[in-house]
Amino acid sequence: MLRPCLVAVAAILTASGCAGQGSALPGDPGSAGNGSGAAGNGPGAAGNGAAGNGPGAAGNGAAGNGSGVAGDTGTAGAGATGTAGTGGGPLVTPPKNALATPLACTSNAPGPRKLWRLTGPQFTASIRAIFNDTANAAPIATVFNDPTNLGFAIDAQALLVQELNASQLQDNAEAIAAWAASANKLTMFGNCSTLDSTCGTKFIQGFGRRAFRTTLAASDSRIATYLKLFMAGSSFSDGAQAVISAMLQSPYFLYRSEIGTGTSTFTLTPFEVATELSYLLTGSTPDDTLLAAADNVAAGSMTLTAMIDQQATRLLATSSASNATAVMGFMNGWLGLDRLYTTAHDDTILTMTKSLRDAMNTESQSLILEAFNGTGSLSSVLTADHTFLNTELATFYGLPTTGLTTAFKSVSLAGSTVREPGLLATGTIMNGYARPDTSSPTQRGHMVRSRMLCQDVNPPPPNLDTTFHPSTMPETTRDHFVNSHSTGACYSCHQYMDWIGFAFESYDGWGRHRTTENNLPINNSGTVYSDPKGASPNVTGLTGTNGLGSYLAASDDVRKCMLRYWTYFAYGSSSWSQDACTYDSIYTEASSNSFGLKASLMAIIHAKNFTQRVQDQ
C-alpha cells in the first residue's frame, strides 16, 4: 500500500520558500519577513527576525500583547519570523506572504524596461504561427528547460539563453529552415523565388515582420545584414533558409522587447505593445491583423489606447479559440490544475484512465471559460450551481446520466447530495491534491492557503521526524490528521493547512463523494485560522467545499491574491520598485467591474505598466 506522507507537502512548501533561486542574475529585491510575533497573554519582548533559509535578513518585529507589528523592510529575500516574547501561550507561527510585499507607490512609476525571453510553449507556438503550420509538422526541438517559480515557468529573470542553448537553437533553426523549404513555405514571405536583392529584401521584410514582430523598413540596417546572408546562398531556397536560420536565432525573435523610447519614462512602441497583447491573450506571436493595427498606430492613424482596446476585444471575443489560452494558461499555473495529470494514484484501488482525467479537465476548464466568456468572476466559478458533464464523468461522480452523451453539457447541481457547487468540488482539484491512496487535507489546505489567500507556511524545521505513520485503528482521514498534527511542533504549521483541507473531506482522493470512511461518519467542517484580514482570528463553521467556496468567493483577499498572481503571469516579474502603483490600479479597475475574469485581465492590460516603463537598474 502506498503511504506517501505529509512530508511530500513539506517538499511543496519548501519549493515555495526556494523561489528566486533559479536565476543566473541578481533577483529582485525581496521583502522583509513578517516580523510579527504572536504573543501570549503577557507582554512579549521585541523579536528580532533572523536570516531564514534564503537570501537576506528579516526585519525587526515587536511582539507584545495581541498581534505583533510587521518588521521594517529587509534587504532581500524572506527571512524567518521573529520569535515571540515570553509569557502567554505556546508560540504559533502565523503564515507569511507567498508573494513579496508590494513596494510603495510614491510617484506612480511603471515598472522597468526589460527583455523577456519567449517561454518554451511561446517559442513553439510562435514558430508554428509564423509558418501557418496548422498540421504541427515543423520539427521544433525542445530547447529550454526553465525553472518554475510561483507555479509558472515565465519569470523574466529566469528565462535565459545559456550554456548549450545557443547550440540547441542553431540546430533547431536549421532544421526548421530545411523543413520550410521542403514544405513549400518559402514563398509565403515576399511572394517571389529568385536569388536577387529585390526578392531577398521582400523575403527578409516578409519573414522578418512575423519573426521579429515588427515592420522592417527599407532603411533598417538589419535588411542589409540579412541580405548579405541571403545573397551568399546558392539559390533562392538556400538563401532563404540562411535568413530563416539566422532570424530564428536572433535576439529579436527570442526576446520580447519591452524597451520603448523616451528619456526618463519610456513609451513602448506599438509593436512592443502588440507583442505583449498577443502573448498574454493568445500565447503566440501577433497575427497580421494585430501587426496592421500596430502599423496604424505607428503611422498616427490610431492611438495606442484605441489599438489595445480594439485588438483585446477582438482577441477575447466570446467565440475566440484562444480564450482558453488567455485564461487557462494563468489558471493552470495559479491553481495547479494540471496536477490532475501528474499526481500519482494507486491503480490497485482505482485506475484513473486518461479519458477520465480528460473529462475532469474539460469540466473544470468549462466552468472557468464560461465565467470568462461571460461576465463571471472567480466568485461565480467557486460557487457555480451547475457543472459540465458527459456520461463518463457523471457516472464517476454518481450523478444522474439522463440526457447525457459523450459530449459535455451544463448540468444543474441543485438538490444534489453527491456534488457541491463550484470548482473546489471538481475532480481536477480533488485528484490533483491527494495522496496516491487517499485524500490529503494538508495538500488541499495548502493550495487554498498559498494560492488563494497568498499566504504560505514555513517548511518543517530540520531534523523533525515528519515520517507519516499510518493509522493503527479504524478512523477517518480527518481524525488521523487531527491526531497526528494537533499537538507539538506539527500544529504550528499544519493548523493553517489541514483545517482548511478538512472542508474537502466529503470527497476521497479521486473526487468520489462519501459520507463515511472506514464506517465512520465524515466530518467536513473547515476552519481558516488567521484570516488575512485579522478582523477575526479564525473563520470557523465552513461546511464542505460549499462553505469554503462561499467564504473564498466573498473574500477581497482572495481577489487581490488572484490579481497579484495574474499580474505576475502577465508581466513576468513578481516585484519591482513601486509595483504597488500597478497592483492598485488593477484592483481599482477590476473592482469597478465586479472582478469579472475578463475585466480583471483588461485591468492588467490597461495598467500604466503595459505601455510605459522606466529604465531598469
Add this chain to the structure above:
Amino acid sequence: MRRFSRRQFAGSVGAGLLLAPFINLATRRPMAQAAVKQAKRVLLFCSMGTKPSLWTPTGISGETINTWSAMTKPLDAVKANIVLVEGMPTENPNNGHGASDSLTGQGFGYYGQGVIKISVDQFIAKKAAGASGRPITSLLLGANTSDSGGISQFYGGANGGNLPTIGSPLSAFNTVFGGMLPAGTSAAALLARRKSILDCVKAEANTLKGSLGSNEKAKLDVHLDSIRQLENKLNASMPAGNACMKPTTPGADSAMQYMGGLDSCAANVIHQNIIASAFACDITRVACLEYGNDQKLMVNAPGTGLPYDDQHGGFIHSGASSNFANLVKFEAYLATQFVNVINLLKGFADPEDPSKTLFDTTLLVWARDMGDADVHNQQSMRFVLASGTGGYLKTAAGGRYIKSTERHERILLNICEAMGITSYAGFGDPKLTGTAKTPLSNIAA
C-alpha cells in the same frame, strides 16, 4: 575495443573571461601533481538524498565492505573500483530542499556577498587543462529536472545562477553530435554560414545592450557566453568522415512519454549512452547526469516492482510501515544504472590511449542534494566514487568504505584534484582554510 584518431582542439577562455570581473580567482596556474593519478574525465551522477540507515553497508570491518545493504548491493558487481564515503556534513548541516551546498560547498547565505557560487563540475570545466578546450566544456543532462519548482544541483555563471540540464534525449544528441549535413552542402560551407549567422546574432545582441540597464544587459551577456561556447564547438568540429561512433539517434520526445510527460528513467538511459559516446569522441570531458531535482522525480521503472510514483513524495517519505521498501528498490535501481554507466565506459577505448578504457581514465561520482532526505538535512553527505585500473582512487578488492566527519567539500576538492586542479581559490566555502581546504586524504591512490 574501439580505436579513435587523436584530434587537436583549440583552447578556449571565452567562458572564463565572462567570469573574470566577478571571480576572485588565483592567477597562478594549477601545479602538476606527479603523485596523484589524474583522470581525464569526470562524470557526476546526481540524485536526491536517501535514508542513511538503509544505505550504509550492513557488514563493515575497518574500510572493508563485507556485506552491502539492499540499496547498494548492485555495486558489488564493480566493488573493486568503488569507494563509498559518508558522514561528511556540509557547512550548513540543517539545510534541506533546494540548498546549493552539495556540489558547490556554498549554501543559501552566499547570495549578494561577492562570493561566487559555482558547482564543482563547472569549476572543473573552466579550470582543468584539457576540459575547457573541448567542443563542449560541460554536458549537463537529465530529464524533467525543472518539475514542481525544483532546481538542478549545478551552478555557474557570473552570479552563481542555477544551470538547467538538457532533458530531451534527441536535443542532447543533436547538441553533442550535430544534426545531419544538409544535402548539397559541404561541411566547410555550413561552418562558414554558421559563423556568419553567429556574427549577426552577436552584433544584434550588442546593439540591444546599448539600450538597457545593467540588469537586462546581464541577460544578453549570458546569451553571448552561450554563443561563445557554440563557437568553440564549431571551431573544434569533427571533419566529415571521422571515425567517432555516434550512438543511435534517439526518437522524438513524443515517443517516450508517460503520464503526460517525458519518461525520466527511459530518457536518462539514453543520456547515459550519449555521455559515454561524447567521452569516447572527446567532445567533452565533464558530464553530469541528474535524476530529478530536489523536489521530484516521477519514476516509471518497469520490471522493478515499483509503482509509478514520485521518488521524493512517494518513496523517500513512504513511511516506516513499509520500512521504506520502495525507496530501497529505487535506490537499488539507481545503483544498477550507476553500474550500467561504468560498463558503458568500459566498452570504449580512451581516444588518446587505446590501451586503456574510458573507465580507466574517468572519475565517476554519485553525489546527492541532501544527506538524509527523509528528515531533510545535510549532516551526513554521501558519495559513491568509482574509477578504473590505474585510476585516481585508492581501491580495494572488496570495495572501500570511508566514514569521515570532515566537511563534505573536501570530497569536491578530491574531484578537482583528480582532474589536475590544485588551486581551489574561487570554489567552495571561502572560510575554509588550511587542511580543511584540501582534498580528503586516503582517497587518492
